Amino acid sequence: MSLFLNKQMKDEVEVWWSSEKNPRDRAWFYSPSPISYELEQRENLLATAPDVTPIPTIAIFPKITYQEILGIGTSLEESTIYNLAKMSHEKREEIYTQLVDRDSGVGFNLMRITLGTSDFTAQPFYTYNDLEVGESDFDLERFSIQKDIDLGIVQTVQRLLEISPDMKIFASPWSPPAWMKTNEDIRRGQLKEGKQYTDALAKYLRKAIQAYQEQGIPLYAITLQNEPLLEIDYPSCYMSPERHNELAIALKKELVLHSLDTQIWIFDHNFSDGWMYVSPILNDKEGNAATDGIAFHDYEGEPSVMREVKSAYPNKTIHMTERSLWGVEAADRFVQYFRNWASSYNAWVTMLDSTIGKHQWVGIPDPTLIVQNAASTDEHWKTPEFYLTGQLSKFIQYGARRVESNYGSIDTVTNVAFLNPDGSLVVVVVNQTDNEQQFRILIEGQQIIADLPAKSVATYRWSSVN
Known part of the structure; x- marks a missing residue:
């Protein structure tokens, strides 16, 4: 009892x-x-x-x-899935339980997945609608998440949901398909001008939600573009607030038309640019109506921006969707996130190996929650951050205030x-x-x-x- x-x-x-x-x-x-x-x-x-x-x-x-608290968790980006796949079934199950079971683990109950690859992947970059240069597919007849199935991403999420049925999943795309972009590349570039491209991307995101739902994985929320102010040499796409607003409105129409209740979280970037980015969207009647929440990253700026934005737009939830931190200074940062109205927190990258691999980020990552021994892949160890994050996730329930x-x-x-x-x-x-x-x-x-x-x-x- x-x-x-x-x-x-x-x-x-x-x-x-x-x-x-x-x-x-x-x-x-x-x-x-x-x-x-x-x-x-x-x-x-x-x-x-x-x-x-x-x-x-x-x-x-x-x-x-x-x-109200939605959850605390980490990410299931492909680098983590790739390393998990190298382990025996028994060891994978051990890690799954330690991640999501509240009694014998840290009870993570909110996980972030990527729609297509991010920079943390061992694979060639891909989206769900990759074509030859010069081709287009506005009807998305060649849309498929089969690579996510083949790489074990879908199976991993399904298994975690079996262990923790109440766990929630949200998803973020790093780039539209290359044929939708100005530079015809998943890296860098922008969404091409014109309503046909906005509508095509909205349809693409809606089909991704449906495809995961067909696999028994409901997506609680979706962000429209990871770090929309960043263009860099991995999957990325600059997206202005005005275009972001158009996409939110178009996606909302798609969700309503197809009776999908996935939430739309806008922005998904740093505190420092929060006001500049979200106000044009939320001051627009249709953009405001399409938006359920606002997602933030903590690489520039201060958490107090979340409090200010919440005060200005009190009917929107606030989410800390990406940042890994270290030590007790990090734990105090968690305190600040929640004291500044975040309803959730997610770490970024769960497990790399002892060669700091595999990933395609442009720098050298810092230690992850779990590290795999590359020479003996069933062996792994946890960093202090696993336990420090667990000081919150193990005890704060979904629906807490x-x-x-x-x-x-x-x-x-x-x-x-x-x-x-x-x-x-x-x-x-x-x-x-x-x-x-x-x-x-x-x-x-x-x-x-x-x-x-x-x-x-x-x-x-x-x-x-x-």
């Missing part, structure tokens, strides 16, 4: 710790290293009557609620708090300092006094007071 259904345990608080170690150090690709705390469950704490202990205080107000709490201080501890649908309260606390920190949590006439080791994250969970 759950702790939160056992009234005799009502005043006890469950505690888990994870710690950082050598964050972002490329040595994690070459071999594992002992980590002090790996989602380690500690002795329960007791809630007591408040006193005047002069220590940093986290004050929680569970009746003041904010955004962020609740009011004071942020705290990077000189002591910072936090974010949630009320789960089952009535449990979850507080994630981050200690970025070089020293152990003692603090207390105050909530509705009770306090919990806790100690948190240096450079560590703790999750506290207990039954709701009411």
Whole structure:
């Protein structure tokens, strides 16, 4: 029986710790290293009557609620699938369970897939409608996701859904088919001018949604173009806000016509350009009506932009769709995402191997959540980031609400708090300092006094007071 259904345990608080170690150090690709705390469950704490202990205080107000949480997860881009395919069935199953099972793993419940290849792939770049130069296919008669099936992408997602049926999937394209683009190439370029190309791309995206649905994989949401302000030497496509708006409207019509309920998330790029990009779309009546949410990446700018955009467009959900980070500084960034109205968070790239492969990004990636030994492909190890992310994903349920709490201080501890649908309260606390920190949590006439080791994250969970 759950702790939160056992009234005799009502005043006890469950505690888990994870710690950082050598964050972002490329040595994690070459071999594992002992980590002090790996989602380690500690002795329960007791809630007591408040006193005047002069220590940093986290004050929680569970009746003041904010955004609903959709989920936390990572990506199933082809590089990860490629490495998983090299493992034995037993080892693959082990990793699947560790990724999505809430009891024996970290409980990721929101996964990002790519529509066609991204830069993180071991394959030649492809889309679902690749033609010879000079050809076109406005009726999309040669559309097919067969490569996704052949490469095991579809099978992997299907298996994860079998293990975790409530898991949600959203998808992002890195480029339209080359024949739709100004440079006739999946890399760089723009969508060709004209309504016929906008409509063709909308139809292409709608057919991708249907094709995955036919495979038993419903897509909860779709972003229209990964990083639409970027042109680079891997699948990419510059798309102005005005063209993005046209595409959102055209895709919405396709979804309505074909009775599809997949959400449309616009933008899918950096905080720094958020205002410039989303306002022309959301200030347009049709664009606003076509848009369900706004997706952000965290490579430039600050999370506070999400709060500003949410204030301006309160009926739109906010999503952090791409960024991998390292150490307790990253954990505090997670805190900031949710405190600034994100309803979800997804890491980017789940598993590369010990040769940092295979991928076609233009730089050298930092350590991934899981690393595979290239010389012995069934062997793998987890970086501290796997556990640090799990401090949130394992405990924050779909449908949870962020609740009011004071942020705290990077000189002591910072936090974010949630009320789960089952009535449990979850507080994630981050200690970025070089020293152990003692603090207390105050909530509705009770306090919990806790100690948190240096450079560590703790999750506290207990039954709701009411």
